[in-house]
Amino acid sequence: MDTQQKKFVMHFPRKLVDKPIMSSLVKQFDLEFNILKAYVTPEEEGTLVLALYGTDRNLIKAITHLKEIGVRVQSIASDIKMIEELCTACTVCIPLCPVGALYQDRKTMSVRFDAEKCIACGVCIKACPTKAMVSTI
Amino acid sequence: MAKTIAEINKKIKEGKAVVVTAEEIVELAKKHPTKKLSEEIDVVTTGTFGPMCSSGVFLNFGHSSPRVKIGGGRVYLNGVPGYAGIAAVDTYLGAAALPEDDPRNSEHPGAFRYGGGHVIEDLVAGKEITLEISAYGTDCYPNKHVSTRIKLKDLNEAFLFNPRNCYQNYNIAVNLSKKTIYTYMGILKPELGNANYCSAGQLSPLLKDPFLTTIGFGTRIFLGGGIGYVAWWGTQYNPGVSRTKNGVPTTGGATLALIGDLKQMKSEYLRGASLTGYGVSLIVGIGIPIPVLDEDIVRWASIPDEDIYAPVVDYSSDYPRRTGKVLGELNYAQLKSGEVTILNKKVPTGSLSSYRKAREIAETLKDWIQKGSFLLTERLFSFPSAESGYSFRMMKEEN
Numbered sequence: 101m102d103t104q105q106k107k108f109v110m111h112f113p114r115k116l117v118d119k120p121i122m123s124s125l126v127k128q129f130d131l132e133f134n135i136l137k138a139y140v141t142p143e144e145e146g147t148l149v150l151a152l153y154g155t156d157r158n159l160i161k162a163i164t165h166l167k168e169i170g171v172r173v174q175s176i177a178s179d180i181k182m183i184e185e186l187c188t189a190c191t192v193c194i195p196l197c198p199v200g201a202l203y204q205d206r207k208t209m210s211v212r213f214d215a216e217k218c219i220a221c222g223v224c225i226k227a228c229p230t231k232a233m234v235s236t237i
Numbered sequence: 238m239a240k241t242i243a244e245i246n247k248k249i250k251e252g253k254a255v256v257v258t259a260e261e262i263v264e265l266a267k268k269h270p271t272k273k274l275s276e277e278i279d280v281v282t283t284g285t286f287g288p289m290c291s292s293g294v295f296l297n298f299g300h301s302s303p304r305v306k307i308g309g310g311r312v313y314l315n316g317v318p319g320y321a322g323i324a325a326v327d328t329y330l331g332a333a334a335l336p337e338d339d340p341r342n343s344e345h346p347g348a349f350r351y352g353g354g355h356v357i358e359d360l361v362a363g364k365e366i367t368l369e370i371s372a373y374g375t376d377c378y379p380n381k382h383v384s385t386r387i388k389l390k391d392l393n394e395a396f397l398f399n400p401r402n403c404y405q406n407y408n409i410a411v412n413l414s415k416k417t418i419y420t421y422m423g424i425l426k427p428e429l430g431n432a433n434y435c436s437a438g439q440l441s442p443l444l445k446d447p448f449l450t451t452i453g454f455g456t457r458i459f460l461g462g463g464i465g466y467v468a469w470w471g472t473q474y475n476p477g478v479s480r481t482k483n484g485v486p487t488t489g490g491a492t493l494a495l496i497g498d499l500k501q502m503k504s505e506y507l508r509g510a511s512l513t514g515y516g517v518s519l520i521v522g523i524g525i526p527i528p529v530l531d532e533d534i535v536r537w538a539s540i541p542d543e544d545i546y547a548p549v550v551d552y553s554s555d556y557p558r559r560t561g562k563v564l565g566e567l568n569y570a571q572l573k574s575g576e577v578t579i580l581n582k583k584v585p586t587g588s589l590s591s592y593r594k595a596r597e598i599a600e601t602l603k604d605w606i607q608k609g610s611f612l613l614t615e616r617l618f619s620f621p622s623a624e625s626g627y628s629f630r631m632m633k634e635e636n
Binding site for chain 1: 286287288346348350423424426430431432433508509510511512513518520575584585586587588589590591592593594596
């Protein structure tokens with residue numbers, strides 16, 4: 101079966117912050133993971149941005165499991181969107197993107213958005229003068 | 238042999254004019270001698286598309302019944318205040334105007350979601366705008382309140398009149414402090430996290446005619462997707478700045494005041510801008526045709542990005558305090574590569590000015606001229622020259 105990569109933002113409520121959840125993803129669902137960003141807010145909620153690798157079936161099972169135990173899961177590809185008609189192809193967002201998801205096509209000089217790379221930090225939304233970058237949540 | 242504007246216009250009318258964009262002439266000049274290009278090319282078109290806060294529109298709404306007088310009262314378009322210091326149903330709406338209830342920077346950085354620039358974009362897009370007028374009432378203008386909805390097509394006159402557009406050159410903004418700052422040059426990350434510039438470089442109008450040899454009062458231009466004119470030299474006009482040996486200013490330099498009929502314009506070339514933590518503005522698309530009258534004009538118009546330099550300025554300290562300190566100079570080829578070196582650090586770059594749109598404007602203007610629908614004008618007078626001593630003064634403050 102083909103494995104694929106999907107990225108998620110996960111919010112862990114306080115009661116789950118000290119549970120070994122990530123290891124269960126490996127053991128129970130045969131997934132590999134790569135942590136892209138992690139932080140704990142002052143209210144001690146944990147937020148994790150991670151890429152998961154595995155079969156489609158296992159990914160669905162794992163996400164269902166996480167939601168059942170109280171983790172809020174958002175898929176990243178559908179989180180930040182570029183409305184191309186609103187983009188004027190200035191490039192102020194490009195140096196601010198921490199993962200290089202925004203870049204310039206050197207031939208057309210248009211700005212491109214690679215949703216696969218995006219970690220949904222939202223800095224582009226603040227930076228865009230014409231509101232071309234939006235959050236779909 | 239030198240050409241005249243009348244000769245070029247004759248060729249335009251006959252559909253025989255040879256028109257190239259400023260980007261194209263840069264490439265042509267690498268292969269062909271200047272003399273040959275000056276003989277073969279008639280017009281070079283330029284373009285720029287960036288936020289220009291010193292922009293706005295004069296509007297006349299027609300009279301209400303009973304009549305109302307805005308002068309001395311208040312006027313709002315979609316909640317954004319217009320100027321209420323001229324006659325009955327005239328106003329000026331500035332690009333940087335904000336609704337009175339906008340939270341501004343009370344929660345820093347403010348979002349500045351809607352303001353004058355956005356009203357102008359919405360008007361041009363043909364959208365309906367709420368107009369609110371409150372007045373004190375007179376015998377001849379008794380109405381004290383008018384609330385209605387208007388569209389651009391229903392207005393009498395609507396003309397864009399921008400006191401300062403088209404900066405010849407501009408700063409490269411960086412942040413040397415330890416915290417993120419929010420400026421009109423965009424979000425600047427701490428400790429040289431990014432460097433933002435704002436010019437189309439080799440496509441930008443006043444960089445291609447650095448001494449304003451052809452541009453002056455009455456020059457017909459592309460403005461916001463329609464036809465406009467150069468109405469005066471712009472505010473903060475400063476021709477005596479330092480220049481490279483090819484004559485190109487290495488800092489701000491000249492500016493232009495521009496005018497044009499808003500009803501001809503297109504919202505794709507007049508866009509409202511929200512600059513987080515700073516305010517609202519209007520992104521203006523401008524294209525200026527440069528008639529190729531002689532070899533000097535070819536020489537200037539073909540100056541490439543590599544030979545146009547801009548100053549690096551720290552917007553966390555030197556800019557707000559107006560120290561005048563410059564951290565270095567970089568050229569537009571370096572800036573457009575996406576990464577530059579400043580104070581021995583590799584820094585990613587971003588531009589507020591859109592090169593893609595600048596290119597689109599220069600191409601559109603070229604197309605208009607080739608089709609014969611846009612003729613060049615002879616300017617009525619030139620603006621203060623680099624040697625004139627005309628300069629940009631700073632504010633006198635009482636201690």
